[in-house]
Every structure is written in structure tokens, then in C-alpha cells.
Amino acid sequence: MKNLSGNTENQLPDDAGKRLTIISRDNEFSIPEGYFDSLENRILEKAMEPVAEDFFEKQEEEIIAQVKLENKIGKHNHFEIPEGYFEKMAQDIVSSNKEQTKVIVHPSSGGRRLLNRVMGIAAAAAIFFVIYLYSGTADKNESFEALLNESGITEEDISYFSTEEEYYDYYLEEIEEMLSDSLVTGAGAPSGRIQHYPKQNEINSDRAIIPNTPADTLSWENLSDEDIMEYLLESEDETNNL
Amino acid sequence: MLTDKELLELYNDPSSRERSLSLLVRQFQKSIYYFIRRMVLDHQDADDLTQNTFIKAWRGMVSFRGESKIATWLHTIAYREAVTFLATKKRLGKVSLEEVEFSLPAALEADKYYSGDEIQRMLQTALATLPEKQKAVFVLKYYEEKKYDEIADITGTSVGALKASFHHAVQKIEAHLAKHL
Numbered sequence: 001m002k003n004l005s006g007n008t009e010n011q012l013p014d015d016a017g018k019r020l021t022i023i024s025r026d027n028e029f030s031i032p033e034g035y036f037d038s039l040e041n042r043i044l045e046k047a048m049e050p051v052a053e054d055f056f057e058k059q060e061e062e063i064i065a066q067v068k069l070e071n072k073i074g075k076h077n078h079f080e081i082p083e084g085y086f087e088k089m090a091q092d093i094v095s096s097n098k099e100q101t102k103v104i105v106h107p108s109s110g111g112r113r114l115l116n117r118v119m120g121i122a123a124a125a126a127i128f129f130v131i132y133l134y135s136g137t138a139d140k141n142e143s144f145e146a147l148l149n150e151s152g153i154t155e156e157d158i159s160y161f162s163t164e165e166e167y168y169d170y171y172l173e174e175i176e177e178m179l180s181d182s183l184v185t186g187a188g189a190p191s192g193r194i195q196h197y198p199k200q201n202e203i204n205s206d207r208a209i210i211p212n213t214p215a216d217t218l219s220w221e222n223l224s225d226e227d228i229m230e231y232l233l234e235s236e237d238e239t240n241n242l
Numbered sequence: 243m244l245t246d247k248e249l250l251e252l253y254n255d256p257s258s259r260e261r262s263l264s265l266l267v268r269q270f271q272k273s274i275y276y277f278i279r280r281m282v283l284d285h286q287d288a289d290d291l292t293q294n295t296f297i298k299a300w301r302g303m304v305s306f307r308g309e310s311k312i313a314t315w316l317h318t319i320a321y322r323e324a325v326t327f328l329a330t331k332k333r334l335g336k337v338s339l340e341e342v343e344f345s346l347p348a349a350l351e352a353d354k355y356y357s358g359d360e361i362q363r364m365l366q367t368a369l370a371t372l373p374e375k376q377k378a379v380f381v382l383k384y385y386e387e388k389k390y391d392e393i394a395d396i397t398g399t400s401v402g403a404l405k406a407s408f409h410h411a412v413q414k415i416e417a418h419l420a421k422h423l
Contacts, residue, residue, distance in 0.1 A: 029285075030356070
């Protein structure tokens with residue numbers, strides 16, 4: 001069977017569940033007759049709606065200006081944490097967990113969401129604590145954002161998980177990957193993706209977003225697709241123009 | 243089928259810029275539309291978001307540096323469009339998961355552009371209860387069979403997080419199917 005991606009193999013991913021395997025992956029979505037024949041023209045029509053005469057020329061300048069501004073003010077939060085914050089929180093979590101082991105809670109829907117959120121935050125704190133210990137490079141006053149960056153875990157990653165159990169599973173995988181990378185490279189610090197995150201001394205500096213590129217020498221050539229994509233997709237002005 | 247380089251050359255020449263949009267749409271319309279459609283389910287919503295995706299991509303292509311494939315660039319825009327759309331819809335509609343589980347199967351059954359059987363409707367209902375980004379990861383991996391590296395580029399998430407996310411999505415879907423099958 002040929003699927004949408006054009007791949008003739010119909011093997012399920014290794015970790016797909018048993019019940020999923022009995023469900024056909026044939027495309028069950030249909031479309032109005034001639035839809036794709038007319039889509040091109042409708043997009044062209046919409047795309048040709050007038051934009052400013054210098055739209056394309058100005059875009060480069062605007063993207064550079066935005067990246068420069070972000071470099072200057074920093075995209076990261078500037079909140080510091082008290083010394084020993086994570087150590088204390090991890091201990092609190094452990095002791096709190098022991099006390100509550102046999103308590104069964106049946107919260108309401110809203111209560112469950114709140115509980116999940118609290119549990120999630122607690123689990124995340126435990127993750128960061130262990131990663132903090134593992135990295136061995138963190139300063140005492142290292143910001144939460146820096147720890148986040150060092151770990152390779154983004155806020156977006158965290159938003160995927162709604163329960164403590166999910167955080168915990170994810171944490172184990174992430175740590176395993178970090179350890180595995182270290183063993184392979186023989187280096188003390190994790191390699192791969194984590195290396196690309198700005199270090200503590202780069203955060204809040206002009207080099208935080210584009211390492212090795214001082215803000216005053218920032219040019220079109222230094223920008224990455226990621227910077228450009230971020231500008232394009234988050235620009236409300238552009239969205240309003242559509 | 244044109245290569246990324248050929249498409250970019252057409253785009254960069256003002257005399258063929260408009261043609262490059264036609265070719266871009268022709269080449270990628272089905273993959274982008276069906277990815278979005280699997281995300282938002284409704285044809286009309288998918289149509290709007292598909293149009294927005296191509297227009298944004300085309301207007302932004304002046305700054306495309308070729309560090310990723312055009313297909314990935316388009317999927318990234320489509321992903322953000324769909325996730326933002328679903329998140330906004332959820333926020334504005336304030337529909338509970340229980341309501342989704344109750345109403346979606348009937349809505350799909352009544353949809354003249356949906357031909358899935360009962361078990362496929364059940365799967366779509368399970369997918370609708372996932373967080374938007376987790377649903378996108380599932381769709382990209384399960385239906386589109388994309389590699390984790392490419393999904394990481396599209397979603398801006400680490401491969402480790404994607405694997406965990408996909409694993410949890412499958413578990414939730416399995417639990418949903420077990421409950422209703």
C-alpha cells in the first residue's frame with residue numbers, strides 16, 4: 001500500500017501499539033472534486049494581493065533589525081535562583097512524596113489539571129537538579145534559563161507532557177542520551193544537540209543567539225534559517241497582511 | 243519535479259517569481275494539505291491553512307537560505323499554522339475532552355468529505371484529545387513516516403523529546419482504543 005508520503009513500505013514505527021496496527025492507514029479524507037486543480041489559482045490570486053512595493057527588499061532589513069534587537073535585549077529571562085534552590089526543592093519533593101505515598105486523590109477535572117501542573121513542575125525541577133549535578137559546569141548563580149539550555153530540554157518539550165510520569169520517562173531518556181553521547185565522544189560534556197546551546201557566559205550577551213557573531217558585525221549572511229523563520233512566522237504584521 | 247535549487251532560481255528571478263509559486267504549490271500541495279487536514283480534520287479549515295502556508299512560504303522565500311529542504315520549510319510553516327489554529331480553537335471553544343470524545347465521532351460520520359470507518363473515527367477522536375504538538379508529532383511520524391531528525395527540524399524539538407512524545411501519544415491512543423473497542 002502506498003501512503004501519503006509516497007513511501008511504499010507500510011511498516012509501523014517500532015513503538016506503535018498493538019491496537020493501532022489493526023487500523024488502516026489508508027487516507028480516509030476526501031476532498032471536493034477538482035480541489036487540487038483549483039488550489040493553485042486560488043493561492044496565486046491571494047498571493048498577488050498587493051503588498052508594499054518594497055516588501056521583499058525591506059524584509060531583509062527588518063529581519064536583521066529584529067535579530068539585532070533580540071541580541072541586545074536578550075531573549076532569555078533574567079531571573080536568578082537562590083543558591084541551593086534545586087537541592088532544596090528535590091529534597092522537598094522526595095520528603096513530600098514519602099508522606100503522600102498512600103494518599104489517594106480524586107480531584108475534579110480542574111483540580112486534576114492543577115495537580116498535574118504542580119507535579120509537572122516538581123518533576124521538571126528534579127530533572128534540572130540532576131542535570132545540574134551532571135553538568136558540573138554550572139555557576140552557583142546560574143539562571144534557570146541557562147540550566148534549561150544546558151539540559152537540552154526546552155519549555156516546548158516540557159509542554160508535551162502532562163503528568164509526572166511522562167516527565168520522568170522523558171528525563172530518563174534524555175539523561176541516557178547525554179551519558180551515551182559522553183561515552184561515545186569520550187568528552188566530559190554532553191555532545192550533539194546540547195553543544196549548540198549557548199553557554200552561561202554567552203547568555204544575555206550579544207553572542208547568545210548567533211555564537212561567534214558580535215552584534216555590530218551582524219549581517220544577512222550570518223543569519224540562520226531559524227532566525228529568519230522565527231521572524232517570518234511571528235511577525236504579526238505579516239499575518240495581518242495575508 | 244523541480245529541485246530546491248531550481249525552484250529558488252525561479253523565485254530569485256523577478257520575471258519568474260510568480261511561476262515559482264505555481265510550481266511550489268503543484269509540487270507540494272498534496273503533502274501539505276493532507277498533513278494539515280489530518281491535524282485539523284475539517285476540509286475548509288485545511289484549505290485556508292494550506293493557502294496561508296504557501297503564501298507565507300513564498301513571501302518568505304526571499305530569505306530562505308537553503309539550510310533545510312523546501313519541503314521541511316513548508317512543513318514547518320504548516321505545522322505552526324495548524325498548531326496555532328488548534329490551540330486558538332481550543333481556547334476560544336473551551337470544549338472539554340469528554341465533549342470531544344462524545345461529539346467528534348458523530349461529526350466525522352456526518353462529514354461528507356470523511357470516509358473513515360468506525361475504528362478510524364475512533365482513532366481520530368483519540369488524536370483530537372492529544373495536545374496539539376503531540377498530535378503533530380504523531381501525524382508526522384505515523385502517517386507521514388518522517389524521520390525523527392526531520393520532525394525535529396519541523397517542530398524545533400529535540401529528537402529525544404520527540405521519541406518520548408511519540409511513545410506517550412501511542413500509549414494514550416492505545417488506552418483510548420482499549421476503552422472504546
